[in-house]
Structure formats: C-alpha cells, structure tokens
Amino acid sequence: MGETLEGTIAFRVVGALRDDIVSMVLKPGDVISESDIAARYGVSRQPVREAFIRLAQQGLLLIRPKRATVVKKISPDGVRQSRFIRESIEVEIIRRVATDPKPETGQILDDLIADQEAASSANDSRRFHKLDELFHRTLARLAGVEYAWQLIDDHKMQLDRVRYLTLGVSSSQRAIAEHKQIAKAVSKGDVVAAEAAMRAHLARAEVLLSQTIEDFPDYFE
Amino acid sequence: MGETLEGTIAFRVVGALRDDIVSMVLKPGDVISESDIAARYGVSRQPVREAFIRLAQQGLLLIRPKRATVVKKISPDGVRQSRFIRESIEVEIIRRVATDPKPETGQILDDLIADQEAASSANDSRRFHKLDELFHRTLARLAGVEYAWQLIDDHKMQLDRVRYLTLGVSSSQRAIAEHKQIAKAVSKGDVVAAEAAMRAHLARAEVLLSQTIEDFPDYFE
DNA sequence: TTCCGCAATCTTGTATGGTAGATGCATTTT
DNA sequence: AAAATGCATCTACCATACAAGATTGCGGAA
Numbered sequence: 001m002g003e004t005l006e007g008t009i010a011f012r013v014v015g016a017l018r019d020d021i022v023s024m025v026l027k028p029g030d031v032i033s034e035s036d037i038a039a040r041y042g043v044s045r046q047p048v049r050e051a052f053i054r055l056a057q058q059g060l061l062l063i064r065p066k067r068a069t070v071v072k073k074i075s076p077d078g079v080r081q082s083r084f085i086r087e088s089i090e091v092e093i094i095r096r097v098a099t100d101p102k103p104e105t106g107q108i109l110d111d112l113i114a115d116q117e118a119a120s121s122a123n124d125s126r127r128f129h130k131l132d133e134l135f136h137r138t139l140a141r142l143a144g145v146e147y148a149w150q151l152i153d154d155h156k157m158q159l160d161r162v163r164y165l166t167l168g169v170s171s172s173q174r175a176i177a178e179h180k181q182i183a184k185a186v187s188k189g190d191v192v193a194a195e196a197a198m199r200a201h202l203a204r205a206e207v208l209l210s211q212t213i214e215d216f217p218d219y220f221e
Numbered sequence: 222m223g224e225t226l227e228g229t230i231a232f233r234v235v236g237a238l239r240d241d242i243v244s245m246v247l248k249p250g251d252v253i254s255e256s257d258i259a260a261r262y263g264v265s266r267q268p269v270r271e272a273f274i275r276l277a278q279q280g281l282l283l284i285r286p287k288r289a290t291v292v293k294k295i296s297p298d299g300v301r302q303s304r305f306i307r308e309s310i311e312v313e314i315i316r317r318v319a320t321d322p323k324p325e326t327g328q329i330l331d332d333l334i335a336d337q338e339a340a341s342s343a344n345d346s347r348r349f350h351k352l353d354e355l356f357h358r359t360l361a362r363l364a365g366v367e368y369a370w371q372l373i374d375d376h377k378m379q380l381d382r383v384r385y386l387t388l389g390v391s392s393s394q395r396a397i398a399e400h401k402q403i404a405k406a407v408s409k410g411d412v413v414a415a416e417a418a419m420r421a422h423l424a425r426a427e428v429l430l431s432q433t434i435e436d437f438p439d440y441f442e
Numbered sequence: 443t444t445c446c447g448c449a450a451t452c453t454t455g456t457a458t459g460g461t462a463g464a465t466g467c468a469t470t471t472t
Numbered sequence: 473a474a475a476a477t478g479c480a481t482c483t484a485c486c487a488t489a490c491a492a493g494a495t496t497g498c499g500g501a502a
Contacts, residue, residue: 008286008485033453044487049454050274057278065229066454066493081368088313088369089306147302148309151372229455254483266455270484287463287483 010047013037014054020069021060022077022157024164027221029074040099040212056156061179073221074161082155089148090136091195096143098194105142110139114178120172128172135179144182159205165216166208197204231268234258240282242292243378245385249294249440270378272319273319294442295382300430303376308423310369311357317364319407319415325365327408333359334400341393349393356400380426386437387429395425 017037020026034045034052041048052069055061062072075102076126097105119128133153140149185194213220238258241247255266257275273290276282276381283293318326333356340349354374361370398424406415434441 010485025335025468035453045454046486046488050271050485052454053271053274054278057275064494066452066494078368081366084313084366085310085369085372088309092309092312145302145305147299148306151306194457231455257482266484267456267458271455273484284484286463288465289483330474 001087009043009045010050010054013041013043013048013051016041017055018049018058018060018157021055022160022164024072024161028071028161030071031068032071033068033089040115058157069075073074074158074219075221076209076213079158079162082158083202086159087199090139090202091198092141093139093143093145093148094182094186094194094198095191096145097139098189098191100187101189102142106183108142109135109179109183109186110136113176113183116172116176116179120176125172132175132179161207161208162212165212172194175201178204229268231271231275234262234264234268234272237262238272238276239279239281239378242276242383243380243381246354247292250293251380252290253287253292254289260290274352279378281378295379295440296442297430297434299377300383303379304423304427307373307380310373311360311423312419314366314369315403315407315415315419316362316412318360318367319410319412322410323363327383327404329359329363330356330400330404330407334404336396337393337397337400341397346393351401353396355380374430382428382440383433384426386440396422399425 017026026032034048037051038045038048052061052063056063056069059078060070060072063069070176111210112131116128116131116135119125119131136152137149139147140146178197181197182201185197238247248251255269258272259266273282277284277290280299281293282290282350284290304424323373334353337349337352337356340352357373358367358370361367361373399418402418403415403422406418
C-alpha cells in the first residue's frame with residue numbers, strides 16, 4: 001500500500017541506497033550523513049533526507065536526532081520475527097492455493113520450476129534467485145493476495161542481508177526439490193502436505209543465523 | 222522496525238493527521254496540501270511534507286506529483302488483504318501460545334477479559350476498544366513476536382476506518398465470549414480449538430464491508 | 443597523569459524561496 | 473456554437489540558509 005513517486009530524485013536515492021545496504025556495500029554500523037550522500041549523488045540534502053525517512057521506516061536506517069544516521073545493525077530478534085511473519089503469511093497462502101487449486105495452477109508452477117532448473121544448470125545464481133522469489137510471489141498471486149507478498153518482500157530485505165553474508169552455501173538442487181514437493185501437494189489439493197512442505201522449505205535456512213553472528217559479530221546488535 | 226523521532230514537529234503532525242484520518246475527520250477523497258496543513262498547525266511546510274511521506278508509506282495518503290495530496294480512499298481489496306495478513310499472523314501466534322502455554326498465561330488473559338467486562342458494564346466503549354487491542358497484543362507478546370503485532374497495527378488503520386463508519390454495531394458481549402473461548406483453549410493447550418476460535422473471532426466483522434460500501438460509496442475506490 | 447570544561451565542528455530539524463508541471467477557466471479562433 | 477489555446481493559479485519538488493543539540497578534542501587545572 002505504500003506509494004512513492006517514480007521519477008523524482010528522492011526516489012532514485014532510495015533505490016540506490018537500498019541496493020547498497022542489502023548488498024552490504026554499506027555495512028551495518030556505517031555512519032552516513034545527509035550531506036555525504038547528497039554530495040556523492042550531486043543533489044541537495046532535501047531529497048536525501050526524504051530517502052532517509054523512507055529507509056528508516058523500512059528498518060534499514062536509524063536516524064539519531066541531532067547526532068547522525070547509521071546503517072542499522074541486523075537484529076537477530078528482528079530476523080527471527082521477520083521469519084515468523086513470512087512463515088505465517090506463506091503458510092496461509094499455500095493453504096488457500098491448495099484448498100481450491102485451479103486447473104492451470106500446476107502448469108504455472110511446473111513451468112517456473114523448469115526455468116529454475118535451467119538457471120541452476122547454467123550456474124546463473126542471480127537468475128536462480130530471481131526465479132525463486134518469483135515462485136513465492138506467484139503463489140501469493142494465485143491466492144489473490146499479491147500485496148501480502150510485497151509485505152514479505154519488505155521484510156525479506158533483513159533476511160537478504162544475512163543471506164548475502166553466507167552466499168554460496170544454499171543448495172539450488174535442494175530448493176528445487178522442495179519447490180517440486182510444494183507444487184505437487186498443491187496440485188493434488190493436499191493442504192496438510194502443502195503446508196508441511198512450505199514450512200520445511202522456509203525452515204531450511206534457519207540454522208545459518210547463529211554461525212553468521214559468530215562470523216560477523218560487528219554487523220549484529 | 223520503522224523508526225521515527227519523537228519530540229519533533231514532524232512527529233506531532235504525523236500523529237495528528239493519522240488520528241484525523243482514522244477517525245474520519247479527514248474523509249477519504251479529501252484534498253489537502255502541505256500549505257494548508259502547515260498553516261493549520263502553525264508550522265512550516267517542511268515537517269508537514271515529511272509527515273505526508275510517512276503517511277503515504279502507510280497507505281493513508283496519496284501524493285500526486287505536481288497536483289495535490291488526497292486522503293486515500295479505502296480500497297475494498299486492500300481491506301480484504303489486510304484482513305488476510307492479520308488472520309495469518311494472529312493464527313500463527315495463537316498456535317504458538319497454545320502449543321506451549323506458560324503457567325501464568327491463563328491468568329494474564331483472564332485478567333484482561335475481566336477488565337473488558339468491567340469496561341463493557343460501564344459502557345466505556347473507548348476503554349473497551351483499547352482493552353480489546355491489548356488482548357491481541359498480549360498474545361503477540363506471549364508468543365515472543367511483539368513486533369508482529371506492530372505490523373498488524375499498521376494495517377489495522379485501514380480496518381479501523383471501516384469500523385468507524387459502522388460504529389455501535391459491534392457487540393461487546395459477543396467479543397468477550399469469544400475472547401473467553403480463545404483463552405480457555407490456550408490454557409488447555411488445545412491448538413486446534415484455539416486456532417478455530419481465533420479464526421471465528423476475526424471472521425465476525427467480515428460481513429459488514431459490503432454494506433458499508435453501499436452506505437458510503439464515495440469513501441471507497 | 444588525570445580530570446574537567448569549553449569551544450569548534452559535526453549532525454539533523456526547520457524555514458523559506460524558487461521551479462516545473464498540471465489543472466481549470468477565460469478568451470480567442472474556426 | 474464548439475473547439476482550441478493561452479494564462480492565472482494551484483501543486484509538490486528541490487535547493488539553500490539558519491537554528492539547535494550532540495560530539496569531539498584540545499587545553500588548562502588539580
């Protein structure tokens with residue numbers, strides 16, 4: 001439901017900063033100031049300030065009143081709750097989709113999985129990641145709650161920062177197998193199996209957090 | 222996770238505008254401008270502008286680039302999806318709380334329900350509403366996901382605008398009875414019953430939307 | 443050496459002026 | 473009369489200037 005204005009300088013700054021933060025170019029704890037960013041992008045402080053406000057509301061920046069603005073450190077508890085929110089919504093989505101599967105649902109999901117296998121074979125991890133996200137977003141669309149996915153996407157930024165620190169470890173083969181399980185259960189209309197498969201799929205990445213905290217203690221609070 | 226700065230003018234304006242919007246003092250479709258609000262509150266346009274940005278991101282305002290800013294009309298589909306999000310999260314919360322109920326859980330909930338009965342007897346609908354909200358927030362706290370409730374709270378603003386249009390129709394007696402059912406199932410650790418009770422509780426207000434759209438067509442898109 | 447205080451220098455918050463775009467109405471043209 | 477056009481007047485966006493709190497580091501005193 002959040003609206004922004006494309007084409008404005010502030011909008012461009014928001015996108016650039018968010019990319020830098022999620023991709024760890026700007027690291028948790030880094031101190032930035034409106035003046036710095038304004039100079040870096042060759043704009044005035046005003047649009048930068050508005051970008052800061054938006055990013056702070058998304059939990060990526062922490063504006064400290066008369067001191068400075070810092071890239072927010074990753075909160076382990078926040079990550080845990082973001083996962084909770086994601087699991088809550090995705091489980092409900094998969095229930096709805098599996099409860100009343102439309103005829104074309106199975107084919108749509110199978111096509112996406114086929115694309116993922118192609119990307120995996122080509123070792124195109126960027127494309128694979130995009131398709132993985134599309135798989136989940138498609139489920140939301142099939143459930144008629146595409147906005148709910150947008151909500152998950154906002155929270156996924158937190159999770160993506162952690163994932164970026166552990167890149168390479170995710171097994172695309174395993175993810176594909178799990179997607180197949182989910183699609184199969186959905187096609188059969190087996191709600192219980194679909195829910196279980198989705199929970200297992202989402203739970204797989206869980207174990208990495210504590211190890212990541214040990215490896216990068218400065219990035220966590 | 223969204224942070225704001227207390228004590229600033231912009232923060233005050235955000236609160237004042239949000240209250241006016243949720244309580245329908247500012248009606249969906251109303252056109253407001255930075256200058257108007259700035260003059261009304263005796264401040265400059267700058268903090269008003271920042272308030273507009275925050276409220277737009279929360280889905281209450283629609284900023285139209287070089288035209289004007291309007292109080293966003295209520296989107297029936299948005300209301301539906303907000304309900305979906307709320308139900309997803311609250312159901313997952315009640316599952317967790319019921320799965321492993323702490324000894325003090327039952328007493329905490331019973332106390333809250335007792336307060337609600339007192340407020341109901343005193344016909345203090347404002348206090349009743351606050352306690353109703355506290356009941357749900359407490360469940361989130363007991364599940365260890367208080368931030369998730371904050372998320373629901375943001376979306377509840379959309380639902381509250383609808384509720385404001387239909388005020389008086391909600392039966393506090395019935396809400397209390399449903400809260401009792403939920404608390405009882407949680408205390409017994411009956412996950413299935415707790416989930417069913419929560420879904421029934423949340424579904425109760427559903428029927429009102431279509432009637433409200435007919436009564437106030439100008440407020441919906 | 444250690445501690446205290448002050449001032450220079452950061453930061454964000456606020457105010458104001460100027461700019462470009464969109465709208466609506468009056469005027470002109472066909 | 474109807475359609476097109478130009479202009480007055482709105483709007484949000486951006487740039488700049490000023491204000492006030494917070495930090496830092498230096499210098500002097502104990």
